Amino acid sequence: xxxxxxxxxxxxxxxxxxxxxxxxxxxxxxxxxxxxxxxxxxxxxxxxxxxxxxxxxxxxxxxxxxxxxxxxxxxxxxxxxxxxxxxxxxxxxxxxxxxxxxxxxxxxxxxxxxxxxxxxxxxxxxxxxxxxxxxxxxxxxxxxxxxxxxxxxxxxxxxxxxxxxxxxxxxxxxxxxxxxxxxxxxxxxxxxxxxxxxxxxxxxxxxxxxxxxxxxxxxxxxxxxxxxxxxxxxxxxxxxxxxxxxxxxxxxxxxxxxxxxxxxxxxxxxxxxxxxxxxxxxxxxxxxxxxxxxxxxxxxxxxxxxxxxxxxxxxxxxxxxxxxxxxxxxxxxxxxxxxxxxxxxxxxxxxxxxxxxxxxxxxxxxxxxxxxxxxxxxxxxxxxxxxxxxxxxxxxxxxxxxxxxxxxxxxxxxxxxxxxxxxxxxxxxxxxxxxxxxxxxxxxxxxxxxxxxxxx
Amino acid sequence: xxxxxxxxxxxxxxxxxxxxxxxxxxxxxxxxxxxxxxxxxxxxxxxxxxxxxxxxxxxxxxxxxxxxxxxxxxxxxxxxxxxxxxxxxxxxxxxxxxxxxxxxxxxxxxxxxxxxxxxxxxxxxxxxxxxxxxxxxxxxxxxxxxxxxxxxxxxxxxxxxxxxxxxxxxxxxxxxxxxxxxxxxxxxxxxxxxxxxxxxxxxxxxxxxxxxxxxxxxxxxxxxxxxxxxxxxxxxxxxxxxxxxxxxxxxxxxxxxxxxxxxxxxxxxxxxxxxxxxxxxxxxxxxxxxxxxxxxxxxxxxxxxxxxxxxxxxxxxxxxxxxxxxxxxxxxxxxxx
Numbered sequence: 001x002x003x004x005x006x007x008x009x010x011x012x013x014x015x016x017x018x019x020x021x022x023x024x025x026x027x028x029x030x031x032x033x034x035x036x037x038x039x040x041x042x043x044x045x046x047x048x049x050x051x052x053x054x055x056x057x058x059x060x061x062x063x064x065x066x067x068x069x070x071x072x073x074x075x076x077x078x079x080x081x082x083x084x085x086x087x088x089x090x091x092x093x094x095x096x097x098x099x100x101x102x103x104x105x106x107x108x109x110x111x112x113x114x115x116x117x118x119x120x121x122x123x124x125x126x127x128x129x130x131x132x133x134x135x136x137x138x139x140x141x142x143x144x145x146x147x148x149x150x151x152x153x154x155x156x157x158x159x160x161x162x163x164x165x166x167x168x169x170x171x172x173x174x175x176x177x178x179x180x181x182x183x184x185x186x187x188x189x190x191x192x193x194x195x196x197x198x199x200x201x202x203x204x205x206x207x208x209x210x211x212x213x214x215x216x217x218x219x220x221x222x223x224x225x226x227x228x229x230x231x232x233x234x235x236x237x238x239x240x241x242x243x244x245x246x247x248x249x250x251x252x253x254x255x256x257x258x259x260x261x262x263x264x265x266x267x268x269x270x271x272x273x274x275x276x277x278x279x280x281x282x283x284x285x286x287x288x289x290x291x292x293x294x295x296x297x298x299x300x301x302x303x304x305x306x307x308x309x310x311x312x313x314x315x316x317x318x319x320x321x322x323x324x325x326x327x328x329x330x331x332x333x334x335x336x337x338x339x340x341x342x343x344x345x346x347x348x349x350x351x352x353x354x355x356x357x358x359x360x361x362x363x364x365x366x367x368x369x370x371x372x373x374x375x376x377x378x379x380x381x382x383x384x385x386x387x388x389x390x391x392x393x394x395x396x397x398x399x400x401x402x403x404x405x406x407x408x409x410x411x412x413x414x415x416x417x418x419x420x421x422x423x424x425x426x427x428x429x430x431x432x433x434x435x436x437x438x439x440x441x442x443x444x445x446x447x448x449x450x451x452x453x454x455x456x
Numbered sequence: 457x458x459x460x461x462x463x464x465x466x467x468x469x470x471x472x473x474x475x476x477x478x479x480x481x482x483x484x485x486x487x488x489x490x491x492x493x494x495x496x497x498x499x500x501x502x503x504x505x506x507x508x509x510x511x512x513x514x515x516x517x518x519x520x521x522x523x524x525x526x527x528x529x530x531x532x533x534x535x536x537x538x539x540x541x542x543x544x545x546x547x548x549x550x551x552x553x554x555x556x557x558x559x560x561x562x563x564x565x566x567x568x569x570x571x572x573x574x575x576x577x578x579x580x581x582x583x584x585x586x587x588x589x590x591x592x593x594x595x596x597x598x599x600x601x602x603x604x605x606x607x608x609x610x611x612x613x614x615x616x617x618x619x620x621x622x623x624x625x626x627x628x629x630x631x632x633x634x635x636x637x638x639x640x641x642x643x644x645x646x647x648x649x650x651x652x653x654x655x656x657x658x659x660x661x662x663x664x665x666x667x668x669x670x671x672x673x674x675x676x677x678x679x680x681x682x683x684x685x686x687x688x689x690x691x692x693x694x695x696x697x698x699x700x701x702x703x704x705x706x707x708x709x710x711x712x713x714x715x716x717x718x719x720x721x722x723x724x725x726x727x728x729x730x731x732x733x734x735x736x737x738x739x740x741x742x743x744x745x746x747x748x749x750x751x752x753x754x755x756x757x758x759x760x761x762x763x764x765x766x767x768x769x770x771x772x773x774x775x776x777x778x779x780x781x782x783x784x785x786x787x788x789x790x791x792x793x
Contacts, residue, residue: 121615157611157713159618284766310762318708319715323523327759330516351708355632356515378620453617 032059033071040302044077048302049267052260056437063107065438066424069256070099075301080308082301090294097237097291098248098419106132108423110445118166119173120156120182126448127167127397133420135404139177141411147175149406150199151182152192153210158316159376159452160396161210164235168208168399178407180208187316189216196220200227206244206410207231208402213286214239230409234402236287244409245416247402251291253424254373254392257438258292258339259299261390261427262371264435266306266336269366273305277337278328280321280345281313289313289341292373296339309335318344325352336362337369343379343391346372350387359387375428376452383428384443392427396451489731493746496779500750504757511757518639520756522631522703525645528748529700530719531726532648533581533693535744538727540682540689541669541736542588542595547697547723549606550580551716554698556610559619559711566626574698580606581694585687603720610713618710631706641703648696652741665689669736725776726751750779 036058040051055061060068074091076082085091102108113128141147151168155161165182172180181204185192189212199207200223207224211217211233218239224231230244237246266272282289300306309332314320321340325348328335338353340346353359353368360367372379375393382388401420408414425446427435432442504511511520530547537544558573584602588595621627633640656662667675668682675682697719705711730747732739754775758768 121617123617157614162615162617313766317714318710319704322708323759326519327756330510330513330519331760331762348708355519355707453620455620455622 033068036060036068037071037073041073041075044075044302045273045304048075048077049263049272052263052436061437062439063424063426065260065436066253066256066426069260069299069436070252070295070424072256072298074298078301078304078306081297081306084308085294085297085301088290088293090290090297093287093290094252094294094298097251097287098246098421099252100419100421102423103133103417103420106423108132108425110441113449115448116166116170118163119169120165121162123163123166123453125163125166125397125451127170127400128395128425128449129398129401129422132423133401133404133408133416135171135174135407137174140175140407141177141413143177145177147178147205147407147410148202149178149180149206149208149403149410150195150202150204151180151208152185152195152199153182154185154187154192154212156184157186160374163451164210164396164399167397168234168403171400171403175407180403185212187212189213192217193220196224200224200229204229206406208399208406209233209238210399211236211238213283215285230406232402232406232409234399235396245402245405245418245420247398247405247420247422249398249422250392250394250425251288252295254394255292255295255297256299257392257427258371258373258390259296260435260438261392261429262296262306262337262339262369263299263303264433265369265389266303271336271366272303275306275336276309276332276334277306277339278309278325278332278335278349279311280324280328280338280340280349281311282341282345283315284313292341314345316342316344318348321345321348322352325349326356329353329356329358333361334363335368336366337371339371341373343372343374343376346370346388347376347378347382350382375446375450377447377450377455378452380428380443380447380450381455383430386430390427390429390440393425393446393449395425395449397449398422490740490742490746493730493743493750496782497746497750497753500753500757504753504760508757508760510760511753516756516760520752521642522639522707524748524752525639525641526631526700526703527719527722527726527752528745529641529645529648529696529703531723531730531744531748532645532652532741533689533696534720534723535727535730535732535739535741536652536665536689537595537693538724538732538734539665539669539736539739540686541672542686542689543599543724543734544581544584544595544690544693545599545720546580546584546602546606547693548716548719548721549603549610550577550694550697551701551704551719552610552713553580553606553613553716554694555701555705555711555715556614556713558702560613562619562621562624562627562711566624569624569627570630570702573702574695577694577696577698577701578691579694581697582687582691584694585690588690589683589686607713607717610716614713618712621706621709621711627702628706628709631703641700644699644703648699649741649745656740661685666737669738722751729776729780751776 043051074085112131113126114130115126118125153161153165169180169182172178183195185195207229214237221231221238221240221243232245233243234247235249266275312324314324321344329352338349340349350370362368370388372388372391373394375391379391383391405416405420408416427440428443428446429440433440510516534544534547554573554577557576558569561568561572584599587593587598630640635643664680665685667680668685672682705715726747727744729751730743758771
């Protein structure tokens with residue numbers, strides 16, 4: 001009894017320390033960044049660049065670097081970008097999107113994860129975060145009960161999304177008393193609402209959702225919660241904030257790292273004071289577009305020499321992005337950078353640029369800079385062959401985290417936080433670089449975790 | 457009556473005749489719909505030239521003509537169907553399914569993939585034709601159904617996966633290549649236009665398409681096999697949609713089950729813009745060619761003008777309505793074919 005009491009006491013103290021240490025650590029980090037932001041506030045252009053380059057000497061290294069740039073305040077140094085930031089309300093989206101430390105301060109390391117065959121796509125995949133919010137194989141909760149989980153998402157026809165569904169289904173299949181019903185709303189918000197209502201009528205134990213846009217998914221999610229059915233969203237968010245839990249993606253890290261890379265690259269070239277950029281973006285109002293672009297522009301706002309020529313939007317459709325890119329190449333004979341908020345956009349820009357023979361059309365014969373997000377095999381292959389300059393991964397293979405979170409909630413086995421933050425993934429560059437203290441990955445290091453069909 | 461009295465009575469008769477106004481003269485000049493389309497096209501190009509000079513750059517012209525040819529090919533098939541008084545809403549889905557089925561053979565080379573794509577499109581079109589002609593299913597319903605069936609089958613066949621075209625030079629050439637300095641899609645589209653024009657104008661089967669569209673019963677009693685005509689035009693619509701597919705897919709180096717989405721609306725819009733009546737028996741393929749050019753340049757000018765993606769959508773639809781409204785009112789209710 002005494003030994004047991006001692007063990008429980010030690011455990012209690014350890015838990016207490018962890019509970020206090022995590023926010024203290026976060027608070028320490030926050031206050032360290034606050035001091036740095038104060039120093040940075042009045043800097044612009046080359047001065048800001050030097051500040052970023054000095055971050056390692058100021059004690060900001062490794063994964064902290066990404067967080068520094070995510071939390072960076074916007075500057076008024078670049079008036080055009082500052083106005084764009086305000087006009088499109090990026091601040092609102094950035095403030096709303098959850099940020100912070102990973103659950104239980106999980107740190108992802110290269111090599112982690114589990115190799116599977118996608119139940120829907122039949123592709124070989126490696127899920128990077130199977131050790132995050134861990135759940136053992138076998139029955140969950142009450143082994144005599146069957147837990148019915150409704151999964152609604154868009155796009156068996158979309159390579160990113162079918163892999164999203166693969167990860168969720170794989171996790172469900174690990175537990176024999178879990179039955180997942182996976183429905184495709186086919187990019188129709190009304191269908192997704194109908195799926196929610198169907199799950200409510202069928203009295204599902206839980207609902208896992210990938211919402212394409214926020215507003216129309218709010219009321220259905222609210223109805224489900226009011227019916228007593230826990231709802232967990234993964235990646236994008238529903239319009240109803242009080243869902244049981246939200247697994248948030250890497251949007252802030254995507255945008256921030258794109259900004260970091262671009263500033264670093266232009267500085268290397270000596271063109272930071274005169275660079276022109278076209279942005280090819282996803283649907284206006286989508287979380288992916290707003291949060292990525294907002295974080296991207298925040299970093300560029302410190303550099304008055306960067307000009308945004310135009311933003312184009314598409315409906316997550318590569319053919320539309322292709323036509324937008326062609327129009328941009330026609331409209332702007334002098335252009336340095338294509339930024340795409342998704343791999344579709346940048347891949348389309350690459351094709352359009354090649355067809356127009358404009359790959360090396362910058363002053364001095366320099367190649368147009370392609371900044372891409374979303375780590376499809378196709379995109380990473382283009383980084384490897386030097387066509388893309390950078391790719392910031394956004395893996396769809398996070399829905400297994402969502403499924404485990406939902407199962408914990410449904411079985412009431414573990415208290416889950418409202419926000420489960422996906423660990424930041426370092427960007428990928430051709431040769432692996434060190435950018436403001438952050439070591440990037442090479443394409444070979446990340447390729448095994450990528451989504452989409454294999455390249456031949 | 458003496459001569460002076462004849463002249464007076466004649467003058468009096470003329471006084472009661474309606475006066476020729478400028479509007480009447482304009483209607484006569486533009487009663488030829490092709491002339492009207494050429495006039496509209498020249499207005500569009502003139503506006504583009506003034507406000508967006510980049511529109512006439514060689515690369516831009518090549519890009520526009522390429523995409524015009526791809527959409528125009530689908531519209532060509534739609535025109536033939538509309539002339540018979542029917543409609544085909546499934547051309548987009550035919551394109552998707554043909555692409556995906558042909559895509560299954562990409563590992564065996566471009567030739568096989570392209571051949572199977574075309575055969576698939578023809579077959580899917582013929583299925584529509586047989587159901588409409590012999591099954592007496594209204595074409596609106598039949599092709600609304602096959603829009604969904606073919607589109608769904610494309611997704612099922614592809615299992616959500618794209619197939620890449622890297623290294624498939626012949627396949628990529630259909631969309632990105634050149635023949636005698638002209639983009640391949642343009643050459644193919646113009647060739648099909650010429651063939652269809654000659655067929656419609658100078659061959660008896662070609663002219664019977666109009667008779668079938670004007671009055672099915674009268675055509676039947678005249679000894680024309682209306683069923684064969686309908687099967688034929690639906691088959692051609694499927695074939696042309698399948699022809700356009702690889703050209704479109706090669707722009708972005710991949711085949712996906714979603715690439716045909718929306719083509720049916722563009723095809724119908726272009727056919728109607730080109731003077732083809734939805735009621736049948738009025739229109740011709742030259743009108744479709746001009747309609748495709750107007751549509752393509754309009755979109756290009758809006759895109760280059762810098763007005764923003766979403767405002768482009770608004771203006772695209774509005775301009776289409778205005779052009780067709782003006783077109784229909786100048787020609788009158790029963791204009792010339």
